[in-house]
Amino acid sequence: MARAGLASVGQDPGGSPAGRLLDWYDRHARDLPWRVSPLARARGRRPDPYGVWLSEIMLQQTTVKTVGPYFEDFLARWPRVKDLAAADTAEVMSAWAGLGYYSRARNLHACARMVAGELGGIFPQTEEGLLALPGVGPYTAAAIAAIAFDEPAAVMDGNVERVISRLFAITTPLPAAKAEIRDRLRTLVPDTRPGDFAQATMDLGATLCSPKKPACSLCPWTDICAAAAQGIAETLPVKPPKKEKPTRHGAAFWLTDGKGHVLLRTRPPKGLLGGMDEVPGTEWREQKAVDHLPHAPAEAPWEVLPGTVRHVFTHFALELVVYRAEVADRPQAEGEWVPVDSLTARALPTVMRKVVAHADPDAAKQFRRRK
DNA sequence: GATGCGTGGCA
DNA sequence: TTGCCAAGCAT
Structure with a gap:
């Protein structure tokens, strides 16, 4: 927890930004059902692409806490992608009930059938290949590529948008700011441990770099954060006004x-x-x-x-x-x-x-x- | 780029 | 109570 003094700003006190974040992640990574811990990953344990894919689909717009029991239930019922592919759609919809955004469940099943069928039971290993799967968009393709296959992909979800927009004090409102956020993120993605880096940026956003009252004093990037320096972290990212609900x-x-x-x-x-x-x-x-x-x-x-x-x-x-x-x-x-x-x-x-x-x-x- | 699409937790 | 919003995707 060495605090970088003012004198060390620009001197890379704890290594590269990615290195410092990974160091933080090694000490603070949350233990999640679908996650391989940094230590186990270092020992060579690889996450199962099926589990990574399943968790990422469930986590779209959905909290970790909500997903937990559903993930365990799906994995117990259908341990491999071919098991899920062989299930009845009605059974899958029933198992998904309560999780919301039900098109995800239909796409999940369609994707399982595609992978188990024409793809021979093997998930694509590149972003481009993953992007072609039903229900897999830019975020999910990048996340699976990085976490399951060690591809240095720029994994950008809502958490990362917040973290990066603050780190570089990007005041352009969303969604127009996404291109710039992605460009900035790409400059940070390391060639080693890209999967852990992706999970670390998301964990950072989910824990310290929260939408309200961010815990900047505990953040491994606080001394290089432009928004923190300007005292505007909590105001970023700038979001468009909400429409009212009838x-x-x-x-x-x-x-x-x-x-x-x-x-x-x-x-x-x-x-x-x-x-x-x-x-x-x-x-x-x-x-x-x-x-x-x-x-x-x-x-x-x-x-x-x-x-x-x-x-x-x-x-x-x-x-x-x-x-x-x-x-x-x-x-x-x-x-x-x-x-x-x-x-x-x-x-x-x-x-x-x-x-x-x-x-x-x-x-x-x-x-x-x-x- | 804008819109439709769930739910639960929490301040 | 009310509003906010969480590991987005398809169209």
Whole structure:
């Protein structure tokens, strides 16, 4: 933890910036389920490309804490890429339920099938090759290339954008600043341990160089950080103003048959909650409907439940009224009758789990097993 | 370049 | 309570 005195600025007190960051990483790397520790890596242990790929897809826009149990569950169910490729899509969607951004799950499965099939079970080892895989964009391709294959790729995620924009005091707003951030990052990427360097920059952003109240005094780069020197670290990177979220309204219909089954539907494969299961409902509109019942999946003695279900998506908030009915004989209705006690096996997104909890609190208890 | 796409944690 | 935002990608 040697502190670089003013006299040593520009003198490279602890080696190159990358070297100093790696030194910090050797001492502070977090122990994560998909990570090979710096020590084990130094001893020659290599991360499994399948595990690196799986974790990176899950980590897109998703926190480490949230991903943990899902990663363990996927790896236990499908230890190798060919196992995942052989799974049913419905089973994969069910296992992904709750993690969000469900197109990731579809692309994950498509990618597994591509790798296990036409690629002979071997992941591409270059950024370019990885970029051609479904669900793999610039960040993920670079991350896999660096972490799994020791390619000196510039791995730039939200954390790294923050770290680099501060290090060089880049005040251009995002996303226009990305090109400059990437150029700056490239000057830092070392030829040795590029994978650890990538993980170190992300760890730095996730721990010390946080969006608010960065812990500059503990940072291995504090003495070479332009933003810290100018006292503007917390203001960077500059982001565009946020758009406001409208609230949409709708209704959901919980219909049971008296024999422990409930009517569910599967949403279309693309778009919001694509390919996921749902409790049948109305469309979701900003205007509140006067009467929901004409949109019910069947005629039944519908009873409106008190309260509403609220859920916030990326670009709008949703408020649902829940109706409940039980019928002795199943009416003609689009969808599938599913045992109420096996809903965990279904691909129910979080908003629909909230609907279940509202309509039948006992049934919702089965969801508590995970996490 | 802009937009659509989930969820949970935390200040 | 409310807003912020986290290891982005596809279109």
